[in-house]
Amino acid sequence: MVTRMRILGIETSCDETAAAVVDGSAPSGTRLLSHRLLSQTAEHAAFGGVVPEIAARSHLDHVDRLVGEAMGDAGLSFDAIDGVAVTAGPGLIGGVIVGVMTAKAIAAVTGKPFLGVNHLEGHALSVRLEADVPFPYLLLLVSGGHCQLLSVDGVGRYRRLGGTLDDAVGEAFDKTAKMLGLGFPGGPAVERAARAGDAKRFALPRPMLGRPGCDFSFSGLKTAVRQAATALAAAGAGGERDVADLCASFQAAVAAVLADRARHAMRAFERLHEESTRTFVVAGGVAANAMLRASLEAAAASEGFAMAAPPPWLCTDNGAMIAWAGAERLRLGLVDSLDLAPRPRWPLDELSRAAG
Ligand code: KG4
Ligand code: ZN
Numbered sequence: 001m002v003t004r005m006r007i008l009g010i011e012t013s014c015d016e017t018a019a020a021v022v023d024g025s026a027p028s029g030t031r032l033l034s035h036r037l038l039s040q041t042a043e044h045a046a047f048g049g050v051v052p053e054i055a056a057r058s059h060l061d062h063v064d065r066l067v068g069e070a071m072g073d074a075g076l077s078f079d080a081i082d083g084v085a086v087t088a089g090p091g092l093i094g095g096v097i098v099g100v101m102t103a104k105a106i107a108a109v110t111g112k113p114f115l116g117v118n119h120l121e122g123h124a125l126s127v128r129l130e131a132d133v134p135f136p137y138l139l140l141l142v143s144g145g146h147c148q149l150l151s152v153d154g155v156g157r158y159r160r161l162g163g164t165l166d167d168a169v170g171e172a173f174d175k176t177a178k179m180l181g182l183g184f185p186g187g188p189a190v191e192r193a194a195r196a197g198d199a200k201r202f203a204l205p206r207p208m209l210g211r212p213g214c215d216f217s218f219s220g221l222k223t224a225v226r227q228a229a230t231a232l233a234a235a236g237a238g239g240e241r242d243v244a245d246l247c248a249s250f251q252a253a254v255a256a257v258l259a260d261r262a263r264h265a266m267r268a269f270e271r272l273h274e275e276s277t278r279t280f281v282v283a284g285g286v287a288a289n290a291m292l293r294a295s296l297e298a299a300a301a302s303e304g305f306a307m308a309a310p311p312p313w314l315c316t317d318n319g320a321m322i323a324w325a326g327a328e329r330l331r332l333g334l335v336d337s338l339d340l341a342p343r344p345r346w347p348l349d350e351l352s353r354a355a356g
Contacts, residue, residue, distance in 0.1 A: 008067065017038045019063070021035075021076060083330045085325065088117060088342050088346075104338050127309065138152075140262055141283055142169045164217065194251045197243075204225065204250060258292060280305040282309045283309065286315075
């Protein structure tokens with residue numbers, strides 16, 4: 001008999017307040033029972049980025065309602081759930097505290113297990129919510145704050161193969177959008193603009209391309225985009241056509257770098273896991289980008305890897321991935337105490353050391 005495992009998940013670590021309920025014991029495709037999300041985009045747009053104080057206050061205003069709605073949509077009372085999972089870090093600490101206190105209160109009142117989830121683990125395992133992707137797999141985690149390649153050996157077991165030496169790739173998208181006046185958040189806006197653009201017009205650098213290892217660097221690319229944008233402005237250009245071409249050229253440079261680094265990581269992964277299946281997973285907000293997904297899929301195929309990626313809504317921050325990671329942890333008995341401290345910084349490979 002499968003033990004029932006309905007988990008409430010809460011996410012408040014950045015600018016999305018989200019709550020969801022998943023059933024960890026159900027077959028893939030039927031696990032998501034509900035999913036509510038409130039994006040704070042409009043509240044931060046005027047500032048061109050996320051303002052931590054505004055984010056924390058907004059989470060506080062909305063989290064109770066979203067949790068109530070997620071529970072209502074799932075048709076469940078708190079007595080009917082089997083655990084409460086929440087992002088306990090890394091992230092903007094004010095927001096993380098709001099989520100953690102909410103989850104602890106629910107766990108304390110109901111006596112249900114409390115699961116403090118690492119946000120990055122939420123992204124890392126998100127693909128398994130809707131598809132049966134077995135361990136180990138190679139993961140490219142690309143979001144607003146992170147850009148890393150990891151061998152995901154199991155729940156709580158991560159080996160870092162490489163990461164960014166400076167900016168995260170989502171940050172590069174956001175800064176490019178800001179420089180070109182495309183607004184915030186930048187990723188979707190750059191992707192939209194790039195669709196009509198000529199990717200060959202601007203010869204932008206492809207940092208780290210062909211270098212040994214699996215590290216990334218995006219600061220040189222960002223500088224080159226700024227120089228191109230400044231040159232366009234000085235020439236009195238910078239209309240829709242120019243912006244589209246620059247976005248397309250930027251996206252093509254990112255795609256080339258990600259594919260190159262991923263190919264190196266696939267070879268490193270093969271050395272680590274000679275006998276295992278070869279699966280390459282892309283997750284995190286930037287993985288919502290259709291052009292990047294297609295280019296990474298081609299890179300994976302060329303190395304004999306099958307690519308798997310969560311659907312776009314599950315790539316950007318959400319409560320379902322936190323609920324799911326909670327279910328995966330509860331299944332292994334990895335329950336946390338109500339003393340667990342929220343953490344602004346929390347590298348994923350620290351979890352592996354704790355798991356032994
Ligand atoms: O995972 P996520 O929602 O939050 C973090 O944990 O950081 O990722 C947000 C990042 C932002 O930088 C956003 O611009 C980027 O993901 N992003 C995209 C796209 N959608 C979101 N980047 C490129 N193309 C997209 N379609
Ligand atoms: Zn995230």
